[in-house]
Amino acid sequence: xxxxxxxxxxxxxxxxxxxxxxxxxxxxxxxxxxxxxxxxxxxxxxxxxxxxxxxxxxxxxxxxxxxxxxxxxxxxxxxxxxxxxxxxxxxxxxxxxxxxxxxxxxxxxxxxxxxxxxxxxxxxxxxxxxxxxxxxxxxxxxxxxxxxxxxxxxxxxxxxxxxxxxxxxxxxxxxxxxxxxxxxxxxxxxxxxxxxxxxxxxxxxxxxxxxxxxxxxxxxxxxxxxxxxxxxxxxxxxxxxxxxxxxxxxxxxxxxxxxxxxxxxxxxxxxxxxxxxxx
Numbered sequence: 001x002x003x004x005x006x007x008x009x010x011x012x013x014x015x016x017x018x019x020x021x022x023x024x025x026x027x028x029x030x031x032x033x034x035x036x037x038x039x040x041x042x043x044x045x046x047x048x049x050x051x052x053x054x055x056x057x058x059x060x061x062x063x064x065x066x067x068x069x070x071x072x073x074x075x076x077x078x079x080x081x082x083x084x085x086x087x088x089x090x091x092x093x094x095x096x097x098x099x100x101x102x103x104x105x106x107x108x109x110x111x112x113x114x115x116x117x118x119x120x121x122x123x124x125x126x127x128x129x130x131x132x133x134x135x136x137x138x139x140x141x142x143x144x145x146x147x148x149x150x151x152x153x154x155x156x157x158x159x160x161x162x163x164x165x166x167x168x169x170x171x172x173x174x175x176x177x178x179x180x181x182x183x184x185x186x187x188x189x190x191x192x193x194x195x196x197x198x199x200x201x202x203x204x205x206x207x208x209x210x211x212x213x214x215x216x217x218x219x220x221x222x223x224x225x226x227x228x229x230x231x232x233x234x235x236x237x238x239x240x241x242x243x244x245x246x247x248x249x250x251x252x253x254x255x256x257x258x259x260x261x262x263x264x265x266x267x268x269x270x271x272x273x274x275x276x277x278x279x
Contacts, residue, residue: 022143022158022244026122030068037089046092046108056097056171059128059136063163066097066174067123067142075115076147076154084119091115099166099173114179119154120145124244125222129162130252130264136165136172139241139251158182158244182245196224196240196248203269204228204236224248230255237262 031037040049055065072085073094091112098106125141141160147153161178192198197217205211214228224240235256240248254262 022124022141024124024244026071026124026143027126028064028067028071028121028123030065031071034086037086037093040089040093046095049092049096051093051096051170053171056173059138059165059172060126062097062165062172062174063126063138063140064123066094067121067126067140069094069097070115070121071123072120073115074119075112075117076119077116088112097174099168099175101166102173102175117146117148118144119147125160125241127223127241129239131164132264132266136167138163138165141243143244158184160243160249182243182247184245187245187247194247196226196238196242196250199240199248199250200226200228200238203273204238204267207269208267208273210236233257 054061056062069090071090073090074084074087075091076084092108095103095108095111098111122143123140124143125139127139129137129139131137139160139162141158144157144159145154146157147155159179159181161180162176163174163178164176165172166175167173187194192202200214201211205214210228210230210232212229212231214226218225218227222242224242226238226240228236230236237254237256239251239254241251242248253265253267255265256262
């Protein structure tokens with residue numbers, strides 16, 4: 001293989017990683033017919049809706065059912081091509097998956113507005129992640145079909161974030177939800193901060209001077225586990241999730257001393273290591 005061929009192969013791999021959308025199957029495929037939505041057809045307001053208890057019996061069931069309700073929810077606004085999915089019927093149902101406290105912070109009107117431009121939602125990643133406060137926390141990623149007033153065609157958008165849940169008297173409810181848009185254009189052109197291995201080398205190696213030896217990455221689907229031996233004689237494990245746009249997001253940090261157990265920790269290299277250098 002000559003230099004040109006090798007460069008061509010590297011460019012192709014880079015392009016496929018960062019500029020191609022997800023081919024993962026959707027996870028939120030429940031309530032495929034209108035029968036479920038007919039249970040709430042006479043409810044004119046969200047506070048008249050009571051969710052069946054079996055929908056929120058576990059944290060995982062709550063989230064799979066929540067996103068399944070939202071799958072064919074539509075808030076496109078200006079563009080009209082007839083009825084899309086279940087139109088706006090799912091929104092007041094989905095709002096009742098939020099905890100009472102979260103509903104006090106987020107009105108139904110603001111909740112509905114947060115879906116502006118969205119015509120379809122597919123849940124493509126869902127994974128429970130460690131929480132330092134011992135709460136119930138999940139990572140998620142969604143693929144949406146979105147539109148805008150100045151275009152006559154829709155396009156795909158990708159978002160990820162974290163969801164907190166609490167156990168209320170009627171089952172598990174969402175107590176907080178973050179949503180971060182994925183960047184498919186600028187992110188791939190800006191180097192190390194989007195690649196897990198490079199992040200570890202720069203932040204924990206160059207900045208913190210913590211790495212004595214880094215071991216080969218252990219990858220399972222979209223999960224990356226990166227292990228290294230620290231200069232403090234402890235072992236470290238950093239967990240990253242790979243997004244659809246190819247970017248690796250740091251999820252959790254663990255530290256183990258000798259034959260002890262892995263303990264969840266929180267190191268902030270930007271604050272702790274760079275600040276130390278400036279002194």
